[in-house]
Amino acid sequence: xxxxxxxxxxxxxxxxxxxxxxxxxxxxxxxxxxxxxxxxxxxxxxxxxxxxxxxxxxxxxxxxxxxxxxxxxxxxxxxxxxxxxxxxxxxxxxxxxxxxxxxxxxxxxxxxxxxxxxxxxxxxxxxxxxxxxxxxxxxxxxxxxxxxxxxxxxxxxxxxxxxxxxxxxxxxxxxxxxxxxxxxxxxxxxxxxxxxxxxxxxxxxxxxxxxxxxxxxxxxxxxxxxxxxxxxxxxxxxxxxxxxxxxxxxxxxxxxxxxxxxxxxxxxxxxxxxxxxxxxxxxxxxxxxxxxxxxxxxxxxxxxxxxxxxxxxxxxxxxxxxxxxxxxxxxxxxxxxxxxxxxx
Numbered sequence: 001x002x003x004x005x006x007x008x009x010x011x012x013x014x015x016x017x018x019x020x021x022x023x024x025x026x027x028x029x030x031x032x033x034x035x036x037x038x039x040x041x042x043x044x045x046x047x048x049x050x051x052x053x054x055x056x057x058x059x060x061x062x063x064x065x066x067x068x069x070x071x072x073x074x075x076x077x078x079x080x081x082x083x084x085x086x087x088x089x090x091x092x093x094x095x096x097x098x099x100x101x102x103x104x105x106x107x108x109x110x111x112x113x114x115x116x117x118x119x120x121x122x123x124x125x126x127x128x129x130x131x132x133x134x135x136x137x138x139x140x141x142x143x144x145x146x147x148x149x150x151x152x153x154x155x156x157x158x159x160x161x162x163x164x165x166x167x168x169x170x171x172x173x174x175x176x177x178x179x180x181x182x183x184x185x186x187x188x189x190x191x192x193x194x195x196x197x198x199x200x201x202x203x204x205x206x207x208x209x210x211x212x213x214x215x216x217x218x219x220x221x222x223x224x225x226x227x228x229x230x231x232x233x234x235x236x237x238x239x240x241x242x243x244x245x246x247x248x249x250x251x252x253x254x255x256x257x258x259x260x261x262x263x264x265x266x267x268x269x270x271x272x273x274x275x276x277x278x279x280x281x282x283x284x285x286x287x288x289x290x291x292x293x294x295x296x297x298x299x300x301x302x303x304x305x306x307x308x309x310x311x312x313x314x315x316x317x318x319x320x321x322x323x324x325x326x327x328x329x330x331x332x333x334x335x336x337x338x339x340x341x342x343x344x
Contacts, residue, residue: 008032009064016071022079029072033065109344110214110333113321114196117216120240121194124233126218129193133186134179136198140169142178147257148296162200162211172200177257180219180312184301189308190222196317207329214317221293221303221310227260230290230311234264238287242266242324247273249284258291258312269323278328285323288315 012032019025107115118128143161144153154160162172179195196216203209220229231250238248246266253263266287268279275281290313295305318330325344332340 016075126194129183129195133182134195134197138173138178146181146300148294149256174201176215176217192220194218217314219312225309257297259294261291264288
């Protein structure tokens with residue numbers, strides 16, 4: 001067995017030195033060092049030898065095995081470098097060549113504004129209401145009647161509202177206020193939520209109007225809520241969104257679902273309050289509508305107006321984006337012109 005081990009060492013060493021590739025080296029390892037290899041066969045037969053021969057032959061077999069493993073490792077490192085250099089030479093890349101331009105998508109400016117507004121109101125303690133409370137296909141009952149719209153209100157006319165063929169009195173919502181109704185029907189006060197979403201109105205498309213746009217409405221209902229709370233929240237929102245240097249004013253207005261009602265203006269971003277075409281010479285631009293929730297609306301959802309009060313507000317996302325970034329045409333948001341979108 002001693003002579004056989006010496007012969008194995010000699011033959012294996014010769015094959016290792018003659019190996020031209022890593023595959024050749026793997027074959028040598030398989031022939032001599034695997035479970036079915038020649039060295040393992042000798043080790044299996046040690047049980048048939050005397051104790052003295054077991055000690056001598058076993059030590060020699062381990063020595064040969066270790067030598068072959070060292071030779072294979074050394075040769076393997078050498079062959080790996082050779083093959084790597086060959087691969088690098090054959091797959092060389094000229095880094096001086098101009099690369100292909102692959103433009104990356106960006107968040108749409110309207111989505112940016114929605115995210116910013118939501119983040120501001122979340123910081124003021126509001127939460128975003130569940131999407132199942134805010135469907136875009138709505139019933140006239142939720143969209144108008146529950147919000148205290150009189151039966152003959154002009155907003156119900158076909159000229160202002162998209163009626164569908166799904167069923168009688170099923171419409172594309174003209175405001176996200178219906179989501180507030182569902183929220184109050186499913187949650188007892190206190191309620192403090194906002195509802196962003198798309199709305200639809202029969203408008204003639206122009207630089208300032210579109211028949212599809214986005215709104216964010218807010219609702220707060222609790223005990224002892226006053227108009228001062230409404231002004232405090234909205235002034236803080238305007239301060240954060242436009243900056244502390246943007247003056248505001250509240251003007252008396254009318255909405256069926258709030259009483260009293262007010263529209264909030266900010267100083268014109270175009271002229272700084274001096275008066276221009278954008279603000280029709282007034283120096284002010286309307287940004288949102290608001291008011292104290294009408295007692296009839298609270299009664300409609302089963303909330304006692306003698307115990308609870310609240311306020312609501314709504315704003316157009318497109319208008320706020322246009323005012324903040326001095327954009328003069330609402331259609332730019334929907335034309336998918338990359339020259340416009342890449343600025344954001």
